[in-house]
Amino acid sequence: xxxEFIEWLHEHVPSDPRARLGLTDDAAIISLAGRDEIVVTTxxxxxxxxxxxxxHEPHRIGQQALGANLSDLAAMAAKPVAAFISLALPRGGGxxxxxxELAINLYEGLLPLAAEYDIAIAGGDTNTxxxxxxxxxxxxxLATGRGPLTRAGGLPGDxxxxxxxxxxxxxxxxxxxxxxxxxxxxxxxxxxxxAGIDISDGLALDASRLSNxxxxxxxxxxxxxxxxxxxxxxxxNDGAEDVSAVALxxxxxxxxxxxxxxxxxxxxxxxxxxxxxxxxxxxxxGELIKQPGLWKRTDRGDLQPLEAxxxxxx
Amino acid sequence: xxxEFIEWLHEHVPSDPRARLGLTDDAAIISLAGRDEIVVTTxxxxxxxxxxxxxHEPHRIGQQALGANLSDLAAMAAKPVAAFISLALPRGGGxxxxxxELAINLYEGLLPLAAEYDIAIAGGDTNTxxxxxxxxxxxxxLATGRGPLTRAGGLPGDxxxxxxxxxxxxxxxxxxxxxxxxxxxxxxxxxxxxAGIDISDGLALDASRLSNxxxxxxxxxxxxxxxxxxxxxxxxNDGAEDVSAVALxxxxxxxxxxxxxxxxxxxxxxxxxxxxxxxxxxxxxGELIKQPGLWKRTDRGDLQPLEAxxxxxx
Numbered sequence: 001x002x003x004e005f006i007e008w009l010h011e012h013v014p015s016d017p018r019a020r021l022g023l024t025d026d027a028a029i030i031s032l033a034g035r036d037e038i039v040v041t042t043x044x045x046x047x048x049x050x051x052x053x054x055x056h057e058p059h060r061i062g063q064q065a066l067g068a069n070l071s072d073l074a075a076m077a078a079k080p081v082a083a084f085i086s087l088a089l090p091r092g093g094g095x096x097x098x099x100x101e102l103a104i105n106l107y108e109g110l111l112p113l114a115a116e117y118d119i120a121i122a123g124g125d126t127n128t129x130x131x132x133x134x135x136x137x138x139x140x141x142l143a144t145g146r147g148p149l150t151r152a153g154g155l156p157g158d159x160x161x162x163x164x165x166x167x168x169x170x171x172x173x174x175x176x177x178x179x180x181x182x183x184x185x186x187x188x189x190x191x192x193x194x195a196g197i198d199i200s201d202g203l204a205l206d207a208s209r210l211s212n213x214x215x216x217x218x219x220x221x222x223x224x225x226x227x228x229x230x231x232x233x234x235x236x237n238d239g240a241e242d243v244s245a246v247a248l249x250x251x252x253x254x255x256x257x258x259x260x261x262x263x264x265x266x267x268x269x270x271x272x273x274x275x276x277x278x279x280x281x282x283x284x285x286g287e288l289i290k291q292p293g294l295w296k297r298t299d300r301g302d303l304q305p306l307e308a309x310x311x312x313x314x
Numbered sequence: 315x316x317x318e319f320i321e322w323l324h325e326h327v328p329s330d331p332r333a334r335l336g337l338t339d340d341a342a343i344i345s346l347a348g349r350d351e352i353v354v355t356t357x358x359x360x361x362x363x364x365x366x367x368x369x370h371e372p373h374r375i376g377q378q379a380l381g382a383n384l385s386d387l388a389a390m391a392a393k394p395v396a397a398f399i400s401l402a403l404p405r406g407g408g409x410x411x412x413x414x415e416l417a418i419n420l421y422e423g424l425l426p427l428a429a430e431y432d433i434a435i436a437g438g439d440t441n442t443x444x445x446x447x448x449x450x451x452x453x454x455x456l457a458t459g460r461g462p463l464t465r466a467g468g469l470p471g472d473x474x475x476x477x478x479x480x481x482x483x484x485x486x487x488x489x490x491x492x493x494x495x496x497x498x499x500x501x502x503x504x505x506x507x508x509a510g511i512d513i514s515d516g517l518a519l520d521a522s523r524l525s526n527x528x529x530x531x532x533x534x535x536x537x538x539x540x541x542x543x544x545x546x547x548x549x550x551n552d553g554a555e556d557v558s559a560v561a562l563x564x565x566x567x568x569x570x571x572x573x574x575x576x577x578x579x580x581x582x583x584x585x586x587x588x589x590x591x592x593x594x595x596x597x598x599x600g601e602l603i604k605q606p607g608l609w610k611r612t613d614r615g616d617l618q619p620l621e622a623x624x625x626x627x628x
Binding site for chain 2: 004028030032041042086107121122126138140
């Protein structure tokens with residue numbers, strides 16, 4: 001339903017000179033009197049969809065909710081400023097905790113992350129009701145000197161770089177990931193990046209989003225995709241015959257990796273790969289091409305269509 | 315539970331020079347590099363607590379959700395800039411509408427309000443899940459030349475002025491109110507206001523919040539309180555013996571009036587009352603005094619303690 005609704009929004013929500021990209025990118029860019037460029041992102045997480053209360057500890061759920069927003073700020077290379085946390089708590093609490101204890105546990109997960117990434121917890125709204133746990137986090141960031149990084153701006157020939165490794169986040173990474181805030185700010189400051197997105201819905205889908213927004217196509221080098229150990233573990237748990245093929249599918253399609261996918265001209269990308277400016281691995285995972293669509297380059301070197309099988313929000 | 319949780323927040327959420335008032339006032343004030351002062355407010359509304367899906371039409375619920383945030387911006391005399399709308403929709407929809415239709419109906423209520431008050435709908439997050447309808451709206455405003463109006467800043471001797479009439483919002487006003495954005499901006503610009511709050515939880519409770527934040531007490535002149543027709547209707551429906559006494563209780567304690575309560579020096583307040591600068595009624599409803607606490611002045615002129623019986627969020 002989300003895609004249909006987004007289409008409706010595009011037709012019915014008027015454009016406004018003060019705000020751009022909010023309906024399409026990882027975050028909106030708000031321009032105030034031509035001075036500050038404020039980046040605003042918001043995520044709503046619900047029990048049994050984004051996490052499972054009872055299975056996942058509340059402090060990890062709190063951490064996840066703030067982390068997802070920090071990842072969106074990172075995608076636009078915005079410096080975190082302030083976050084607003086709204087909670088709809090089951091009246092009777094959950095996970096053997098009262099509503100109050102649940103709220104405190106959620107905060108105990110997100111406060112250390114807020115401290116680590118220097119974002120002020122600036123407000124929110126806490127309510128109890130007869131329903132499952134819902135968290136809504138809105139985060140504000142400030143664009144740095146080069147302005148916000150967006151999905152658009154990639155050019156044919158750009159290399160696609162990805163941080164970390166991908167897939168299998170359901171085994172735990174989706175709750176405990178490292179939002180790539182420092183990495184994004186450093187790379188944005190030091191290198192001429194063309195476009196960026198965080199991988200929240202799978203490499204394939206998010207690569208196609210970046211290339212679409214940039215008005216070109218994307219090729220993924222299947223044999224370069226950094227497959228995470230969890231993706232392999234998941235493939236093994238599945239009892240897959242061809243474990244590495246199934247693990248690759250997880251790396252391409254699983255949601256909630258929260259890694260960065262960046263487009264940069266080849267010389268810039270090579271410099272990043274050569275200079276190791278950030279601690280986490282960076283992998284050359286594909287390129288942008290003129291021809292629209294999403295493509296895979298097999299190890300034999302030919303291009304075939306690649307389905308954008310990412311995790312779409314329901 | 316909310317009060318206990320707010321205490322916990324005060325003890326555990328570190329203060330931050332970039333953000334102030336978010337945990338106590340109607341909205342947070344975010345200062346960016348000492349330039350813009352951005353006012354941010356967020357409200358989360360849930361089915362069966364803030365509205366009743368099935369009884370209230372979805373477009374009115376959407377209108378209410380954005381309106382409550384506009385009222386918070388008005389309380390701080392901030393010019394609306396951008397709003398972010400997040401929805402947790404029951405997977406099967408509600409009120410005989412599919413989830414998609416429900417989302418569209420909610421937007422059809424809030425988009426005209428957004429146009430009227432010149433606020434950009436700049437983003438959001440829409441999800442379906444197995445739970446009741448939840449709306450989370452975050453709104454950004456920009457402080458005007460005199461800076462944001464806050465609850466603090468009132469002085470003993472200040473007159474308390476209230477816009478509109480109070481009580482009985484449950485009969486419909488809670489969904490269809492006029493956020494006092496224009497009134498707040500005009501009054502802030504033209505007069506030396508000391509403090510302000512929007513009446514979202516009842517005159518008594520919100521007056522005590524304003525006076526507490528200002529470090530003084532408040533007296534309400536019971537015979538001056540502008541009692542709404544709906545408060546009277548509600549008292550009549552209750553079968554009250556003393557209709558006007560019960561209607562007054564509604565005016566003092568009912569939530570969701572979304573009127574402004576302002577503190578201003580007597581000469582300024584008199585000028586406002588004399589000059590009628592705004593279209594809606596303005597009533598001199600009390601004053602701030604040195605002695606802490608909330609007081610009522612009866613028609614015989616003596617002061618007695620007044621209970622702050624407002625609608626507290628559960």
